[in-house]
Amino acid sequence: MTPHILTRSLDRAATAFVLIVAAIGVLIPLSNLLLPQGSMFQVPTYLVALWGKYVCYAILALSIDLIWGYCGILSLGHGAFFALGGYAMGMYLMRQIGSRGVYGNPILPDFMVFLNWSKLPWYWYGFDKFWFAALMVLLVPGLLAFCFGWLAFRSRVTGVYLSIITQAMTYALLLAFFRNDFGFGGNNGLTDFKDILGFNVQAEGTRAALFLLSCLALIIAFLISRAIVASKLGKVLIAVRDAESRTRFLGYRVESYKLFVFTLSACMAGVAGALYVPQVGIINPSEFAPANSIEAVIWVAVGGRGTLVGAALGAVVVNYAKTFFTSGPLAPYWLFMLGALFILVTLLLPKGIVGTFNSWWEKARHSSPDADSAAREDGIGAPNAAE
Amino acid sequence: MFANCIDRFRALFLSILLLSCLTVPALAGPFEDSVAKFANDEFSDTEAAIGEVAASGNALASPIISALQDGRLSADPDSKKVFITRTDGKIVDAATGAAVDKLPDNAAAVRLNNRLRRTVEAALGGLTLLSPDPAKRLAAAQSVFKSHEENVLPTVESALAKESVKSVKQAFAEARAAIILFKSDASDSDKLDAVAVVKARGDQEALALLTALGADQPPLVANAAASAVSSIQSNLAMWSMVQNAWYGVSLGSVLLLAAIGLAITFGVMGVINMAHGEMVMLGAYTTFVVQEVIRSRYPALFDYSLLIAVPLAFLVAGLIGVLIERTIIRFLYGRPLETLLATWGLSLVLQQAVRTAFGPTNREVGNPSWMSGAFELGQITITYNRLWILCFTLAVFAILLAMLRYTALGLEMRAVTQNRRMAASMGIATSRVDALTFGLGSGIAGIAGVALSQIDNVSPNLGQSYIIDSFMVVVFGGVGNLWGTLVGAFTLGIANKFLEPVAGAVLGKIAILVLIILFIQKRPRGLFALKGRAVEA
Structure with a gap:
């Protein structure tokens, strides 16, 4: 397994993915803005926002795949990091409304005026500046993940126990954010956004730019994940996934590796949430619902656990199917389909779409004469099913 | 036709009157005499009548007094007869409960003034205290405990003496204690006993009663009340645990x-x-x-x-x-x-x-x-x-x-x-x-x-x-x-x-x-x- 072969093969897969995402990121906004309305190739604005949502979900899926696919940490609370990033961005957008709100208060968001609050709570300070909000998008989920992971990994909470307490974490946050006196808009969350960095959130140009930015973020997240996975650090992570005790006995500080990747993954989820909110136009506590986090896990499982491309692909495919079915006459059957998807993927397609395709491809290459150490190239392929 | 009808009615009425006159000596008891006082159109007589009727224990006492409260009690000043117009429109003789076709022409509603209205209310409360249904007696005792009206004290005491159901008797004793506690001329020792009874009750209402007692009490009673309040409070805290x-x-x-x-x-x-x-x-x-x-x-x-x-x-x-x-x-x-x-x-x-x-x-x-x-x-x-x-x-x-x-x-x-x-x-x-x-x-x-x-x-x-x-x-x-x-x-x-x-x-x-x-x-x-x-x- 020489580094040369590794990088070459990685480059090939990664380059294709990056190029495709970049092409989508450029072409969709361009067609939306430049082509005349009603033209066959013009992408309507609502579709730009919809696909922007998918791209954000893809980043979230990537962050889950990084910890689940490569480190064996199944987080059922990653939606919480996503939502926290979203709230940080939402707070910035709320402050940008200024005196244009229903009550016209230049400082306080509408819901605070409604609750008869006289001054801004301390944790809302600074969110009128974009750089601060952007910092918080990374910092808040990252810090929560760091504290949570530090406690959990140090005391060796693993497997389903970790899954269950991450679920409890997002459930606790759900309950907290539903409260009005928590200061984040309670039930209704944050909405009615006007401007982002001085541009109208609703404008076509802003939406196109946000879409481009989301694609860019996906590419960056992908490259970072790819770099980690391909590095020596990535090998240790995979070792932790496949045999945690053995890795520890070999002298690696398992909990430090886990903590690093968990925190990084939370930051990625936070960024995804922050990009999601201005495109959707609302953030409310239901984003913390445990069901959302579990659904995000199934995107990864469908696309292919342990294949970064697969995670992103899974998010887009499942969400496209969701939009397609829930908007048609088949809407009552969507939950049947989603449920069946969970069952069938785990039973019949444990490697996911991309993982299954990979192993099929390898077989095909093995039978051909120029197969050179293909199996080893895919050392970061589908995880050991026995884990 | 109409005059004829009235004539016939008058004849009927007279015959009833005659009959009643004849029967009065046989039936007239203290209750009938008391009821007749409503017909005197004097507030003092009415008050006396209320007291006597309420104390009589007669089954008609409660309908009479509630009719009085609602202005449905009418009296004929000539025959000294009193009638109840029931809520369903039927008319009965207040003294006997016998049905009557129609009110006499000169019958008028028995008048009340504000002081009498209070007497009526107290009498009604006292009446339910004497109700044959223990559940009603209990409810009445509870409401007396809350209102601690001084003028029902005699009724409460007589009810307490007669009561045989244990839980109701307890409620009467507590009601009596509540009244005595707020009675300005009760002796200190009576009040101390009352505090003890209320303290033994020990619930939220007892606490409210004792806190409402005010500062104008004799020091001995005030002290006892204060210690009772704190003991009830700690008791209640225990129960809330x-x-x-x-x-x-x-x-x-x-x-x-x-x-x-x-x-x-x-x-x-x-x-x-x-x-x-x-x-x-x-x-x-x-x-x-x-x-x-x-x-x-x-x-x-x-x-x-x-x-x-x-x-x-x-x-x-x-x-x-x-x-x-x-x-x-x-x-x-x-x-x-x-x-x-x-x-x-x-x-x-x-x-x-x-x-x-x-x-x-x-x-x-x-x-x-x-x-x-x-x-x-x-x-x-x-x-x-x-x-x-x-x-x-x-x-x-x-x-x-x-x-x-x-x-x-x-x-x-x-x-x-x-x-x-x-x-x-x-x-x-x-x-x-x-x-x-x-x-x-x-x-x-x-x-x-x-x-x-x-x-x-x-x-x-x-x-x-x-x-x-x-x-x-x-x-x-x-x-x-x-x-x-x-x-x-x-x-x-x-x-x-x-x-x-x-x-x-x-x-x-x-x-x-x-x-x-x-x-x-x-x-x-x-x-x-x-x-x-x-x-x-």
Whole structure:
């Protein structure tokens, strides 16, 4: 397994993915803005926002795949990091409304005026500046993940126990954010956004730019994940996934590796949430619902656990199917389909779409004469099913 | 024609008058004389009449005085006869209760002034104090305790002397004490006795009464009252602790019921069943169906509906559990995370299936008569449905424990749990045991659904609201240990209910979740962890 072969093969897969995402990121906004309305190739604005949502979900899926696919940490609370990033961005957008709100208060968001609050709570300070909000998008989920992971990994909470307490974490946050006196808009969350960095959130140009930015973020997240996975650090992570005790006995500080990747993954989820909110136009506590986090896990499982491309692909495919079915006459059957998807993927397609395709491809290459150490190239392929 | 009619009426009236004149000497007692005083059109006579009628104990006293209050009492000044116009329009003679066709022409409503109205109200209160129905007497005594009107004191005292029912007598004594406490001319020693009586009552109302006493009391009484207030307060605080503890135990029993099936599937088998809540929901819907059938076919059996539903719910949920195990879970043994995802998908399917079959709204599940109502224990109220659920939960727990310990199936289950390959070598059909264990856990979840249908909304989302709590209980108590589940459920229930008054319901729940998350850091395998090699399995 020489580094040369590794990088070459990685480059090939990664380059294709990056190029495709970049092409989508450029072409969709361009067609939306430049082509005349009603033209066959013009992408309507609502579709730009919809696909922007998918791209954000893809980043979230990537962050889950990084910890689940490569480190064996199944987080059922990653939606919480996503939502926290979203709230940080939402707070910035709320402050940008200024005196244009229903009550016209230049400082306080509408819901605070409604609750008869006289001054801004301390944790809302600074969110009128974009750089601060952007910092918080990374910092808040990252810090929560760091504290949570530090406690959990140090005391060796693993497997389903970790899954269950991450679920409890997002459930606790759900309950907290539903409260009005928590200061984040309670039930209704944050909405009615006007401007982002001085541009109208609703404008076509802003939406196109946000879409481009989301694609860019996906590419960056992908490259970072790819770099980690391909590095020596990535090998240790995979070792932790496949045999945690053995890795520890070999002298690696398992909990430090886990903590690093968990925190990084939370930051990625936070960024995804922050990009999601201005495109959707609302953030409310239901984003913390445990069901959302579990659904995000199934995107990864469908696309292919342990294949970064697969995670992103899974998010887009499942969400496209969701939009397609829930908007048609088949809407009552969507939950049947989603449920069946969970069952069938785990039973019949444990490697996911991309993982299954990979192993099929390898077989095909093995039978051909120029197969050179293909199996080893895919050392970061589908995880050991026995884990 | 009309004049003729009046003539005939007059003749009738005269004859009645004559008759009554004739009969008066025979019938006229103190009651009739008292009633006749209403006809004098003098306030002083009316007041005297009210007092005498109220004290008479006659069955007509209450209708007379309430008619007086509403202006439905009329008197004929000539014949000195008094009539009640009943609320349904019929007219009766106030003294005899005999029906009368029509009011005399010169009859006029008996007048009242403000002072008399108060007398009337007090008299009415006093009258219910003398009612033949003990429940009414009790209610009247309670209301006197609150109002402590001075002028009903004689009635209260006479009622107290006559009373034979113990609880009502107690209430009369307390009412009397309340009156004396606020009576300006009562002696200090009487007041001290009264304070003692009120203190012995010891509830929120006694506290309100004593705090309302004011500072203008003699120092001795004021001191006694103050010490009584503080003693009642500490007593009430104690009772509110008891109340919280009861609520906690009650919540704990619900948690235990929801988690006990999970303790089997997750704890004993190590299978993460996210569809566990849906098994609970299926049990609740089984109860609904049973009740619907009973309502439409055999309404007399309604009180037994839950008894019929329990085995049916066990069968329905258990069979579905076996089916799930055979078709899905057995392919995923040893892959807990995949099991988690597959069963989550299954829960979505089951929810949606029930939503399609029964509709998304709450369905009505009734309480049988023996489960509705409540009783008082000291200062707290205990509802029968909560009490029955507690008993039921403990019974289910005991049966399950005995089953695991003493039956052949229980033995096989434990063997397979501890060492699957060894058990298989000894000739145990492990896959059969797996299916039965999973079916047992699911069946118990179904039974839980029967009980939970009595206190919760039966809707497709019923299970979801319990799943996180159930997992918390099992993880907190320690996997693979039924006793741990028991302790975990009651600990969480009681902790939750004691945090609630301090922090509010939602914050209390958040605090519990955070505490569990922290607790798991300290003891990653729960309160009662399995020791030895099984841990790393």
